[in-house]
Amino acid sequence: MGLVTCKSDFPVLERLLDGQKITYLDSAATSLKPRSVIDAVSNYYSQSGVNIHRGKYYLSEEASDAYERVRSAIAQYLGAFGNEIVFTKGTTEALNLVAHGLNLQPDDIVIGCLDSHHAQLLPWRRVANLKLVNIDSNGQIDMDHYHELLKLNPKVVALTHCSNVTGNVAPIEEMTVAAKQACDAIVVVDAAQSMPHPHLRIDVSKIDVDFLAFSAHKMLGPTGVGCLYGKSARLNELRPLMYGGGMVDWVDTNGSQERKIPHRFEAGTPPIASTLGFGEALTYLKQFDDQESLEHTEELTKAIIKGATEREYLQLLGSHNAENRCAIGSLKVIGCDNISDIARALSDSYGIMCRTGHMCAQPIVDDQMGGEILRISAYIYNTTEEIERFYLALDELVSFLGLN
Structure with a gap:
């Protein structure tokens, strides 16, 4: 099966709104789920539904084994060891776990980037002295400024692989x-934003990152579960963010003994069904090779750039080159004071789903666009025809409002 034919795997895309099919262009926020993922979640509840790592009875051990197989599959996908994979609620919790667990001091320097999501800015700002690398007018990282900031001898460098607003x-x-x-x-x-794309997968056995965070729901999986990869030596130094059942070997009236990594970071009952769905999402993604993923992404990206640059009433945030970019288009509609009205009209009148706001990346959006934006983001189930349909619908709305 190729990327062109996978559309039928996504039940949401079969829905009709006022007789027309849905065009979903908000995958940078969360991706749709294929039937196989939905079935994996449903199967857990219908055939088991029990807790893991607690009981010695058959159903519990069966569920525990299935849960740990997902951990092993993620480790293999990243080129990591199983004990280097920590399950979290998502990217945000994973980054907070690292920021709060490193025992940083307020005067320690952390280097971040202006185009980062708030989840890669706010935790570091709370615990240390955050310095941001500049972004140029094309949405590219200012590498000269980056090297200059490295001279400050930072304890941590917090990077974003793919920006959720520029697509860079x-x-x-x-x-x-x-x-x-x-x-x-x-x-x-x-x-x-990068893990959903097979061609952007980071192999941690080849790239010397210490920690890597991502979420299942952006890569076809359920909400409520994500992953933190950490080098075993780094994880052993990290202070847990949460304490409670499941992360200790024993507790008495005088103290306690934490479990070995990664379990010491997984207090409480985890989202078992979502984790099993996460494993199925990874299996689904593996059927697409790197080249197929790259070509489809570039095709969608070119369509987004072309549509934006052909219209004088639009300003596109980021590079106008499809190379080293994901299919994300953050747009300013010149002369429009309330972009939310356009998004609502696209939804209600055309069945086109996209997002407005600052995209949890307010520093760069305000810096380069001067306020809220309209964002479209395409993924494996989208086509260039859908991108073109979005722009034609936008033309009609802008003409109706007298903005062009």
Whole structure:
């Protein structure tokens, strides 16, 4: 099966709104789920539904084994060891776990990037002295500024592999090498937007990152579960964010003994069904090879750029080149004071689902666009025809409002 024919695997796309099919262009926020993922979640509840790592009876051991197989599959996909994979609620919790667990001091320097999601900014700002790398007018990282900031001898370099507003794919390997050579900084990567794309998978056995965070729901999986990869040596130094059942070997009136990694970071009952769905999502993604993923992404990206640059009433955030970019288009409709009205009309009148706002990346959006934006983001189930349909619908709305 190819990317062109996978559309039928997604039940949501069979829905009709006022007699017309849905065009879903908000995958940077969350992806749709294929039937196989939905079935995996449903199967857990209908055939088991029990807790894991607690009981010695058959159903519990069966569920525990299935849960741990997902951990092993993720480790294999990343080139990691099983004990280096920590399940979290998502990218946000994973990044907070690292930021709060490193025992940083307020005057420690952390280098981040202006185009980062708030989840890769706010945790570091709370615990240390955050310095941001500039972004140029094309949405590219200012590498000269990055190297200049490395001279400050940062403890941590917090990178974003793919921006959720510009779609820019950062040179993670180059930036990691520079951080290690300059000051042996701890490199923490937000891979939430890149992991959904097989061609952007980071092999941690080849790229020397210390931590890597991502979410299942952006890569065809359920909400409520994500992953933190951490080098075993780094995880052993990390202080847990949560304490409670499941993360200790024993507790008495005088103290307690934490479990070995990764379980010491997984207190409480996890989202078992969602994790099993996560495993199925990974299986689904593996059927698409890197080249197929790259070509489809570039095709969609070119369509987004072409549609935006052909219209004088639109301003596109980021590069106008499809290379090293994901299919994300953040648009300013010139002269429009309330972009939410356009998004609502696209939905209600055309069945086109997209997002407005600052995209949890307010520093760069305000800096380069001066306010809220309209964002479209395409994924494996989208086509260039859908991108073109979006722009034609936008033309009609803008003409009706007298903005062009």
